[in-house]
Amino acid sequence: MAVGAIKRNFGAMSAVGRGVRLVREALQGGERDYTTMGLRRAVLLLGIPMVLEMAMESLFALVDVLFVSRLGTDAVAVVGLTEGVMTLVYSLAWGLGAGITAVVARRTGEKDGEGMRRATGQALWIIVALGVLLALPGPLHAPGLLRLMGASAAVEKLGTPFMRWMLGTNVLILLLFGINAAFRGAGRAALAMRSLWLANLINIVLDPILIFGLGPVPAMGVTGAAVATVIGRGCGVAYQCWHLFNGPGTLRLARRHMAVAWSVLLGILRLSGSACAQSLIASASWLFLVRIVAAFGSDAVAGYTVAVRIVIFVLLPAWGIANAASTLVGQNLGAMQPGRAERSAWMCGHANMLYMAGMTLLFLALAPWAMGFFTTDPVVGTTGVLALRIVSLGYVFYAYGMVLSQAFNGAGDTRTPLWLNLVCFWLVEIPLAWLLAHRMQAPEGVFIAIAFSESLLAILCMSIFRQGRWKLMRV
Numbered sequence: 049m050a051v052g053a054i055k056r057n058f059g060a061m062s063a064v065g066r067g068v069r070l071v072r073e074a075l076q077g078g079e080r081d082y083t084t085m086g087l088r089r090a091v092l093l094l095g096i097p098m099v100l101e102m103a104m105e106s107l108f109a110l111v112d113v114l115f116v117s118r119l120g121t122d123a124v125a126v127v128g129l130t131e132g133v134m135t136l137v138y139s140l141a142w143g144l145g146a147g148i149t150a151v152v153a154r155r156t157g158e159k160d161g162e163g164m165r166r167a168t169g170q171a172l173w174i175i176v177a178l179g180v181l182l183a184l185p186g187p188l189h190a191p192g193l194l195r196l197m198g199a200s201a202a203v204e205k206l207g208t209p210f211m212r213w214m215l216g217t218n219v220l221i222l223l224l225f226g227i228n229a230a231f232r233g234a235g236r237a238a239l240a241m242r243s244l245w246l247a248n249l250i251n252i253v254l255d256p257i258l259i260f261g262l263g264p265v266p267a268m269g270v271t272g273a274a275v276a277t278v279i280g281r282g283c284g285v286a287y288q289c290w291h292l293f294n295g296p297g298t299l300r301l302a303r304r305h306m307a308v309a310w311s312v313l314l315g316i317l318r319l320s321g322s323a324c325a326q327s328l329i330a331s332a333s334w335l336f337l338v339r340i341v342a343a344f345g346s347d348a349v350a351g352y353t354v355a356v357r358i359v360i361f362v363l364l365p366a367w368g369i370a371n372a373a374s375t376l377v378g379q380n381l382g383a384m385q386p387g388r389a390e391r392s393a394w395m396c397g398h399a400n401m402l403y404m405a406g407m408t409l410l411f412l413a414l415a416p417w418a419m420g421f422f423t424t425d426p427v428v429g430t431t432g433v434l435a436l437r438i439v440s441l442g443y444v445f446y447a448y449g450m451v452l453s454q455a456f457n458g459a460g461d462t463r464t465p466l467w468l469n470l471v472c473f474w475l476v477e478i479p480l481a482w483l484l485a486h487r488m489q490a491p492e493g494v495f496i497a498i499a500f501s502e503s504l505l506a507i508l509c510m511s512i513f514r515q516g517r518w519k520l521m522r523v
Contacts, residue, residue: 071096077238079297082376083157083383091395094375097237099368101228103361104244111248112273113357115255117422121350122200123270124423126207128353129197132338134214135331137182141222143324144175145229146374146457147316152233153375153458154523157382161298163312168230168292169305170313174320175226179219186215197335198342198349206270213274220281227288232375234299239291247284251276319523322462326453326469333473337498340481341491348491351431354422358432359439362407363446369400370450374458378523381459386519393455393513400447411440431491438495442503449506452513460523468508477501 070089074096082090116123148171155164190211194204224247228240257265258272268275293301341352373396380389411418415436419429453465477497484493 075100075238075241077236080235082235083379083385083388087388087392087395090376091372091392091399094232094235094237095369095372095396095399097241098232098371099365101237101241101244102364102366102368102371104241104248111252111255112277113354113422115259116270116273117354119259119270121346121425121428122203122206124350124353124428125199125203125346126210126270127273128349128356129194129199129203129338129342130207130211130214131353131356132197132335133193133211135334136328137215137218137221138225139327139331140178140182140324141225143322143327144171144178144222144320145225146323146327146454146462147318147320148226148229149233149371149374150319150378150458150460150462150523151312151316152230153235153378154382154460156234157379159383164234165299165301165305166309167312167316168234168299169301169307170309171226171230171316172223172306173308173313174316175222176219179222182218182222183216186218187212190215198339200346203346209271210274213271213278217278217281220278220285223285224281224288227285227292230292230299231288232371233378235375235379236297236299237372237375239288239295243284243288246287247280249280250283251280254279315523319457319460319462322466323457326462326466329466329469330473333477336478337481337494340485340494343485344491347425347427348431350423350425351419351428352435352491352494354419354428355432355435355439357422358418358436362411363450366400366404366447367450367454369396369403370454372396373451374454377455377458378460381519381521381523386516389455389459389519390516393452396455397448397451400451401444404443404447408440408443411436434492435495438492439498442499442506445503445506447506449502449509452506452509455513456509456518459518460521461518464512464518465509468505468512472501472505472508476504 070092074093077097080093082094085093113124113127116127148167151167151171152164155161155167190208191204194207194211199207224243228243231237231240254276255273256262258268258276259270260272261267291297292299338349338352342349373393376392376396377389380386380392415433416429418436419432423429423432453468456462456464477500480500481494481497484496485491487493
């Protein structure tokens with residue numbers, strides 16, 4: 049028995065050692081062939097940095113609310129309503145990223161290094177052009193957009209500079225998302241992770257300094273949160289560009305890769321157009337939901353805003369696993385291994401399900417504690433706790449929904465998630481949220497509608513994914 053116990057202890061220590069080495073290898077990055085190594089190893093080497101990348105992205109929103117909440121309910125409402133508008137920008141960035149990842153991953157799987165670099169160069173032109181177009185009108189219409197979102201006069205006055213900073217720097221958001229999408233498609237997930245680590249570290253340091261003031265730096269209030277975020281993102285983009293044009297590796301771009309190649313550019317636009325549309329449909333539904341919640345007052349909006357930030361903090365690491373599925377599906381289809389592509393998607397889905405189930409249990413048990421970090425207002429806190437608990441009831445379904453949606457996108461089938469989003473969010477979620485909120489005379493109706501529609505989306509994704517038509521897509 050003693051010998052058996054010793055063997056088990058050594059086995060456990062060996063497994064821990066292998067796990068530590070795997071994590072270290074994933075964080076170090078480097079170029080690998082994810083189409084030939086063991087599938088479980090490929091999922092972990094891609095998934096670990098992608099999960100950490102998305103966790104860093106979620107910190108932007110969470111840190112801002114953490115500090116801004118010290119300024120009062122109106123300041124939190126400013127962030128929440130602005131983010132409601134910014135979700136449209138994030139949707140475009142996410143949609144562009146989905147198309148970029150699909151093309152770059154397919155070329156990577158085909159071992160077409162020149163095609164991979166040319167696709168990345170064309171993506172940069174699309175990102176910059178779209179960023180400039182969005183940045184021009186946004187700051188001018190900031191007050192009107194806040195009023196459209198249901199802001200009170202006080203919130204509009206307080207939030208106009210904040211929204212102008214956020215809308216006027218759209219190009220940084222698009223570049224940060226787009227370049228990281230290219231890194232992920234090429235299998236360089238650690239580079240994407242590090243760029244967001246840098247951006248978040250700077251944002252975390254600058255937030256309290258610019259919001260509350262320090263020494264000669266004047267207090268900027270809620271506007272300081274926007275300035276800190278912009279500076280952090282700008283530094284992250286600078287890090288990305290250095291690696292893209294000066295760093296080692298097969299993704300390094302030369303001048304020839306920036307020459308306009310219309311066939312490649314239009315191919316990315318075709319895929320990204322559908323991906324942007326699916327994301328815009330989902331994000332526009334959140335705009336309507338915020339507007340429905342706003343009918344119950346600023347306290348309800350503040351509680352909903354804090355809860356959504358916490359939910360995003362939890363969901364973005366799950367999106368990291370989904371992004372790993374997108375890359376693996378794209379690369380394996382490029383390598384003519386559709387069976388391996390399908391197995392990688394389901395393996396990512398199972399891992400995501402375990403993570404999200406754990407988050408459901410945590411929210412059910414610790415939602416009041418989580419809300420307590422952001423507010424002491426009893427009405428705001430109660431609304432947020434209800435939102436966290438109700439929405440989390442669908443997390444096990446969300447886990448598969450987000451992974452399989454990204455698997456479709458990684459395969460180049462961006463239209464299937466588009467139609468599914470249209471049905472689940474516009475034809476189901478919005479009408480159901482309005483009906484339940486008015487029947488219940490409370491924002492909880494909105495939270496129930498979110499849980500139901502997201503679960504429906506996941507079930508439909510699983511059914512269609514099993515049919516396998518996505519394996520035939522050309523990118």
